[in-house]
Amino acid sequence: MRTKLPSGFGLLVLLALGIAASGAGAQDVATTEINVANQAELEQVAGLGPQLVERLLQARHERLFASWADAQKRIKGLGPASAKRLSDHGLRVNGQAWSQPTTSPSP
Template structure:
């Protein structure tokens, strides 16, 4: 009986190890590809706050401004949000934020 349990235990670890071998390259690709894109004109508050650099205050400000009109481009985004300049826009873009599908690029 003990030998039977040991055999099952080994098989379990072999199977689990196989999953790690398969998942490893997939996980590595996820890191290499960078953060997932978050569209500022479509994201809800929780999705916005998943972007590094956006907290509750900025997400509420974004949603409030977006209720008036969608953001046309990064220049519009910067102009309408107090405290957001080119440096912050560059940081948010690097973290995955997009305005109409576009990453920030300084003029």
């Protein structure tokens, strides 16, 4: 025996499944560790052009990056907006995604 679904119900189910599937894939971003990736791997990160990669590699040659704040201090052109965008595209510093530094209110 076949049961007929109410009109529009099947479409609603398909729409819900489509939204769930697209949301699940949105978080799947390949990560690239700034302290170990080679030039070619770094250039695969969206937003990391050849000049920024060169500055990054020069700074990393001096010493590894301790944190996002350290990378921002040492790499010209890597401000908060760039750091967030690069992190959103998978760049990591010691396995950490970029996060906006919080400031404590002064007493």
